Amino acid sequence: MSLDRILLGLLREPASGYDLKKVFDERIGYFWAAELSQIYPTLQRLEKKGWLRSRPADSKRGRGRFLYETTPAGGRALREWLASGPQVGDDRFAYLAQLYLMNELGDLNQTVQFLTRLRDRFARKWEALRAIDRHWGECDPRYPDDLPLDEFHVQLTLRKGLLSLAAHVKWCDESIRRLRARLAKEKSHVRTLPRASVVAHRRGSGGADPVLDSRRRAQRRTPAH
């Protein structure tokens, strides 16, 4: 359903299935993904429905291709979708389910490691969007508030990705800090040495852990927002 409308929207300008795949991978991957094996049958179905039309074209490299384009009927279906209000689906975050159940492992160090890896993934995604943002800003003096309206809408979605991922990274950092504080407290309890917690804390953030090191590296480039 959503993929149908997204293709309708992307095909205001003619493109092939292969082209569209690149748009998903290189431009809009932060809010939608699609495989070629899903794109091709969908294009065929939408053409049968009268929302797309295709024509053969030749490519520089490889065999011939088909360029698809939205028909007026397709445009109406698209606008209907856009005007139907925001489509908010059920959230499904497997990593939160894992964290929710992670007490099963009975080891807070595992949870710290888990969140550290998660932080790394989010930070990498954030950096990818940040690179687009920075590049766009350098190439167009109208960026971000005086862009033409079509690009302005795109920029709003990019901004969402940036803010959202920054919040994710912030949450990971906060959680790791809180977990380490608990670990330190536990250690000092076992030893009954009141100053042991300080030592434990120094150890925890001063070792040669490669994951932690990559974490610290990433953190430098990371957002206030």
Add this chain to the structure above:
Amino acid sequence: MSLDRILLGLLREPASGYDLKKVFDERIGYFWAAELSQIYPTLQRLEKKGWLRSRPADSKRGRGRFLYETTPAGGRALREWLASGPQVGDDRFAYLAQLYLMNELGDLNQTVQFLTRLRDRFARKWEALRAIDRHWGECDPRYPDDLPLDEFHVQLTLRKGLLSLAAHVKWCDESIRRLRARLAKEKSHVRTLPRASVVAHRRGSGGADPVLDSRRRAQRRTPAH
């Protein structure tokens, strides 16, 4: 796959399919959803696989029920999943796709309305989590940093929901502000009256629009983070 492991995790304590549905709806809906029509067959499949066992039980109201529980083999499968690293899937946010393509409607006011409705939804979700957070804090003096470890893990996921939704609301507000600024600029351009933008801005946030009013009402209870 993920649902399998989540059920394994939830069934460390015996429960029926119906009970589990309530857990999804009332406790963990902010990161996972499941329908009864998916839960029942999954429970049967996991029992055949040896990861769950069931026994009949009677209920106060309605017909007899089946209580399921994780077996040792199920526990091992669960721990394997938890130790396998964070499972981060492809993001699919239909509302961002809509916003990305919304220039098609050729009317910034429609985009403002769209984001206002979106803001309302996020704010409501945030308030639901905030209520859980507040209640928990009032009922348990150990909240949030001295909770027992199982509840501490749960709290981390709740905190993620709060931070994430707060960022969503912030993004909506920022976007609406930027859109209004553009609308004001356009208006003043048409009229060629340099002070018209001020008037337009006052009108835009002072009218009797019920959606806007609900927005402002919600905003009072909304997060710094």
Add this chain to the structure above:
DNA sequence: ACAAGCATGTAAGTAGTTACATGATTGC
């Protein structure tokens, strides 16, 4: 009598993934 809540399920359909098949062209 009937609605609401408890309780378990099946059937049909949609959306998306993984694996595979095919074939052309360019650069090394």
Add this chain to the structure above:
DNA sequence: GCAATCATGTAACTACTTACATGCTTGT
């Protein structure tokens, strides 16, 4: 000759949704 890239597709499978069927108990 071979890998990479361009290009289109099918088949089998997994995950999830919507609609429906059934039946029991309690409160109004």
